[in-house]
Amino acid sequence: MSLQALAWQQMRRIAWRTLGNAKERGMESLNTPSFRQKGFVIYPGLLDRTAQESLVVALREVLKVAPLVQPVTASGKPMSVRMSAAGDYGWISDRRGYRYEKQHPNGANWPDIPPAVLEIWHGFGGMPNSEKRDPECCLINWYGADARMGMHQDRDETNFDYPVVSISLGDEALFRMGNVERGGKTESLWLKSGDVVVMGGAARLAYHGVDRLRFRSSTLLPQGGRINLTLRMVT
Numbered sequence: 001m002s003l004q005a006l007a008w009q010q011m012r013r014i015a016w017r018t019l020g021n022a023k024e025r026g027m028e029s030l031n032t033p034s035f036r037q038k039g040f041v042i043y044p045g046l047l048d049r050t051a052q053e054s055l056v057v058a059l060r061e062v063l064k065v066a067p068l069v070q071p072v073t074a075s076g077k078p079m080s081v082r083m084s085a086a087g088d089y090g091w092i093s094d095r096r097g098y099r100y101e102k103q104h105p106n107g108a109n110w111p112d113i114p115p116a117v118l119e120i121w122h123g124f125g126g127m128p129n130s131e132k133r134d135p136e137c138c139l140i141n142w143y144g145a146d147a148r149m150g151m152h153q154d155r156d157e158t159n160f161d162y163p164v165v166s167i168s169l170g171d172e173a174l175f176r177m178g179n180v181e182r183g184g185k186t187e188s189l190w191l192k193s194g195d196v197v198v199m200g201g202a203a204r205l206a207y208h209g210v211d212r213l214r215f216r217s218s219t220l221l222p223q224g225g226r227i228n229l230t231l232r233m234v235t
């Protein structure tokens, strides 16, 4: 086993041990065996402060080439989250609708996904192919004080065999998890900076959203706010 794989195995053990905190954080129901069977796994505090800071440094470089944009829906309604991306594809929404595109709206190719981000993706076992493909999209969501994301499924990808891996940086966010069909009972938990969520299996197509932020609950981003990275296979 490589040194990196060994380090990750160790980190995962630590993450599972921290599940003792999960109760205070509203995670107890989401981290029950039945939820895990459904493919929804939270790794609270998987990334320590140093790892979070180096991700932010790398993301600033990405955002110089691919600045955050405020997407609008097909009907022209602005979304409250600002977005950019890295990798082969970025997810965009404008008056023509939403879709994956190979270029930023400014015409430039999306920058490469930073190695530190790829390392997180590859740190999880259970990816369907042994070929170890890199994710094709690292969506970068930036939430300001009043931003939110309505309940939705991630279903614009071709291949649902790969999980979605989601990394939280900065202010805490109230994440809501629903079902594979719209409606029904939902469960909520606060995602903190350094938490990583994996949605695979049945949870890959479950409805989810972000209700609100605890603005300035973290000191990671000097201006406050939250960055969420979503890693996905697209094709």
Ligand SMILES: O=C(O)CCC(=O)C(=O)O
Pocket (backbone or CB within 6 Å): 139, 141, 149, 154, 166, 173, 175, 191, 208, 209, 210, 228, 230
């Ligand atoms: O910000 C989050 O935690 C979730 C983001 C999300 O669901 C998405 O980008 O599809």
Ligand SMILES: [Fe+2]
Pocket (backbone or CB within 6 Å): 152, 153, 154, 208
């Ligand atoms: Fe999503």
